[in-house]
Amino acid sequence: MENGEGSISLSRRQLLHMIGTTAGAAAMYQAMSSLGLAAESPYKGPIDLQGAPRNASVLILGAGMAGLTAAYELRNAGYKVQVLEYNARPGGRNWTLRGGDRYTELGGLTQQCEFDKDLYINPGPWRIPYHHHGMMHYTKLLGIALEPFFQVNYNAYLHSSRAFGGKPQRFREVKADYQGHVAELLAKATRQNALDAAVSTEDKQILLESLRHWGALDKNYTYSPSEQVSDRRGFAKNRGGGLSGRPVQSDPVALHDLLDSGLWSGIASGDVFDMQTALFQPADGMGRIGEAFGRELGTLIRYNAKVTDIHQDERGVTVTYVGSQESGAPQTARADWCLCTIPLPILAQIPMNVSQAMASAISAVPSAPAFKAGLQFKRRFWEEDEQIYGGITYTDLPIMNIGYPNTGFQSRGKGVLLGAYIWGLRAMEFTAMPPQERVQRVVDYGSQIHPQYHQEFENGVAVAWHRAPFALGCFGMWSTETRAKHYEDLCQIEGRIALAGEHASFLGGWQEGAVTSSLDAIGRIHHRAVALGEKA
Amino acid sequence: MRKLLLLLSIAAAASAFGDSPIFTSRATLPSLNGEQIYAHICQGCHMPGGQGAVGAGYYPKLAADKNFVSWQFVASTVLKGRNGMPPFGYPSNQDINSGPAHLTDAQIADVVNYVRSHFGNTYKAQVTAQQVAALPHPAAETIGPQ
Numbered sequence: 305m306e307n308g309e310g311s312i313s314l315s316r317r318q319l320l321h322m323i324g325t326t327a328g329a330a331a332m333y334q335a336m337s338s339l340g341l342a343a344e345s346p347y348k349g350p351i352d353l354q355g356a357p358r359n360a361s362v363l364i365l366g367a368g369m370a371g372l373t374a375a376y377e378l379r380n381a382g383y384k385v386q387v388l389e390y391n392a393r394p395g396g397r398n399w400t401l402r403g404g405d406r407y408t409e410l411g412g413l414t415q416q417c418e419f420d421k422d423l424y425i426n427p428g429p430w431r432i433p434y435h436h437h438g439m440m441h442y443t444k445l446l447g448i449a450l451e452p453f454f455q456v457n458y459n460a461y462l463h464s465s466r467a468f469g470g471k472p473q474r475f476r477e478v479k480a481d482y483q484g485h486v487a488e489l490l491a492k493a494t495r496q497n498a499l500d501a502a503v504s505t506e507d508k509q510i511l512l513e514s515l516r517h518w519g520a521l522d523k524n525y526t527y528s529p530s531e532q533v534s535d536r537r538g539f540a541k542n543r544g545g546g547l548s549g550r551p552v553q554s555d556p557v558a559l560h561d562l563l564d565s566g567l568w569s570g571i572a573s574g575d576v577f578d579m580q581t582a583l584f585q586p587a588d589g590m591g592r593i594g595e596a597f598g599r600e601l602g603t604l605i606r607y608n609a610k611v612t613d614i615h616q617d618e619r620g621v622t623v624t625y626v627g628s629q630e631s632g633a634p635q636t637a638r639a640d641w642c643l644c645t646i647p648l649p650i651l652a653q654i655p656m657n658v659s660q661a662m663a664s665a666i667s668a669v670p671s672a673p674a675f676k677a678g679l680q681f682k683r684r685f686w687e688e689d690e691q692i693y694g695g696i697t698y699t700d701l702p703i704m705n706i707g708y709p710n711t712g713f714q715s716r717g718k719g720v721l722l723g724a725y726i727w728g729l730r731a732m733e734f735t736a737m738p739p740q741e742r743v744q745r746v747v748d749y750g751s752q753i754h755p756q757y758h759q760e761f762e763n764g765v766a767v768a769w770h771r772a773p774f775a776l777g778c779f780g781m782w783s784t785e786t787r788a789k790h791y792e793d794l795c796q797i798e799g800r801i802a803l804a805g806e807h808a809s810f811l812g813g814w815q816e817g818a819v820t821s822s823l824d825a826i827g828r829i830h831h832r833a834v835a836l837g838e839k840a
Numbered sequence: 841m842r843k844l845l846l847l848l849s850i851a852a853a854a855s856a857f858g859d860s861p862i863f864t865s866r867a868t869l870p871s872l873n874g875e876q877i878y879a880h881i882c883q884g885c886h887m888p889g890g891q892g893a894v895g896a897g898y899y900p901k902l903a904a905d906k907n908f909v910s911w912q913f914v915a916s917t918v919l920k921g922r923n924g925m926p927p928f929g930y931p932s933n934q935d936i937n938s939g940p941a942h943l944t945d946a947q948i949a950d951v952v953n954y955v956r957s958h959f960g961n962t963y964k965a966q967v968t969a970q971q972v973a974a975l976p977h978p979a980a981e982t983i984g985p986q
Binding site for chain 1: 863864869879880881882883884885887891893894895896897898899921922923924925926927941978979
């Protein structure tokens with residue numbers, strides 16, 4: 305088997321070398337994708353929209369990642385582009401709240417972000433995995449500096465309020481102990497011949513050796529205190545130099561306590577494909593991407609425009625809009641084609657003449673509840689006191705996550721962390737509270753993990769996505785049932801209208817879903833426009 | 841011991857929602873009545889007092905909604921969701937942290953009765969759990985968050 309793979313990879317390499325030298329890097333990337341070497345995302349490299357008919361026009365609804373991507377590419381391809389955006393800023397859910405920002409949620413409650421200059425929170429997306437090639441492409445193109453995002457920090461915590469007396473455990477300890485105990489059990493079963501039906505005699509020895517290696521087991525295949533085990537789970541006293549440098553080994557947690565704690569459920573947090581290293585965050589906040597697109601597109605975007613009607617005929621689409629505060633007389637915009645990226649809960653309420661199938665699809669996708677809170681503290685105590693530099697703590701408390709800043713390490717002065725990132729029912733409950741109470745509760749719960757909270761807390765902001773006036777929820781929640789019944793109807797071009805956004809993707813809630821759905825849709829619009837030629 | 845800790849944490853958390861626990865859990869969610877369900881869940885969107893809200897889209901005001909004449913309309917909306925509103929009628933084996941919230945047929949009946957008799961609505965008829973049970977429910981399974 306190994307030989308077989310070796311010969312395949314050799315011929316692949318030769319082929320790729322040939323393509324790379326004759327056709328350049330872009331073709332090489334395409335070829336790599338088609339060979340499955342870089343095929344993680346449907347993104348296939350820069351889109352080719354050559355041959356746009358003269359004077360063909362596209363009206364784009366929404367200036368989030370989907371709309372901005374489409375506007376950028378279609379404009380570059382020669383289409384006449386207009387974008388209508390409800391907010392007064394570009395980006396949509398690509399958004400950063402900074403000191404000095406004001407945010408008014410549905411119902412009129414306004415929060416003033418009182419963070420210090422340069423401190424921020426990303427209320428929406430906060431990470432970009434390396435294989436979200438579309439996002440990687442556009443951040444590079446726009447000159448957005450990327451920083452590492454630490455999905456997994458071995459020194460952050462896994463916490464259960466019902467285990468270990470409520471004391472948070474280091475990720476490193478839980479992982480090492482779980483792995484060690486499981487390896488020991490499996491080694492025992494193997495040596496007692498319990499696995500003989502599944503493992504050949506030759507494989508048995510290899511399996512045992514691999515379990516010893518994987519679980520840091522001793523020569524008797526047991527997981528017990530040792531230099532080796534402490535090298536995984538950490539020492540009680542770390543190794544150092546000189547007379548004071550002698551280490552003290554640590555003791556593993558018993559298997560029963562570990563299983564009973566439920567903390568094992570946090571071990572695989574970085575094993576999910578979209579969470580696998582490397583991940584990135586834009587320096588200075590996720591919102592820098594939307595802002596850069598906004599600068600690039602300039603006056604093509606009309607802000608503060610609330611769409612009230614979408615009507616197509618055989619030759620094009622007319623969209624009626626008013627001011628965001630329902631101010632001003634209705635105005636209209638018209639184009640040959642319309643790419644609509646309005647989130648589905650909002651679109652479902654806007655009159656639009658499409659088929660019953662598409663209308664049903666638009667109404668079939670519920671919006672996921674989500675909640676985030678950013679907290680400013682007087683000092684970076686998580687670094688100073690607990691040596692947690694970036695990454696995430698997971699807890700069974702209602703706050704669910706604490707995200708530490710992945711930037712500005714060791715800087716003196718204040719710091720902002722993500723005090724809560726909550727989904728599901730608990731997000732609904734946080735949404736139902738006034739913002740100040742939300743922040744207070746986040747601080748109260750967080751203090752069970754970091755007792756410094758009450759002493760060091762200064763101010764906070766809380767964003768409940770169902771109260772976001774421009775989104776009415778966090779992202780489209782498809783089920784297997786609704787996906788089978790409605791997804792293709794949602795993604796069709798109907799007459800002159802196509803939809804795009806994360807809701808029109810298999811990457812729900814990810815910006816890459818918005819970008820790839822947008823490129824997919826405008827590629828198809830372009831085909832139709834070219835086929836119609838000047839008549840378009 | 842665990843039960844005691846749970847009770848203590850609920851007692852400590854009770855405040856803005858009157859005597860109801862602040863954070864529902866697998867254990868406490870089924871005990872919420874219609875009024876508490878409204879305060880914990882529904883008012884996140886439909887707002888305190890059922891006022892509704894308007895942005896790029898809107899959350900319907902629950903007062904004087906002519907659709908409320910039909911209890912089936914209200915119950916079916918809670919069960920299956922509508923226009924982005926999440927369904928609450930999924931089977932009960934859902935993950936409380938990430939999956940959709942599950943309400944029992946009795947709770948759905950109770951919350952339907954609550955909204956149809958508050959916020960200026962004056963429908964007297966009481967819907968029962970059996971009547972809700974007879975309506976179509978959504979199938980199990982949905983996709984978790986990112």
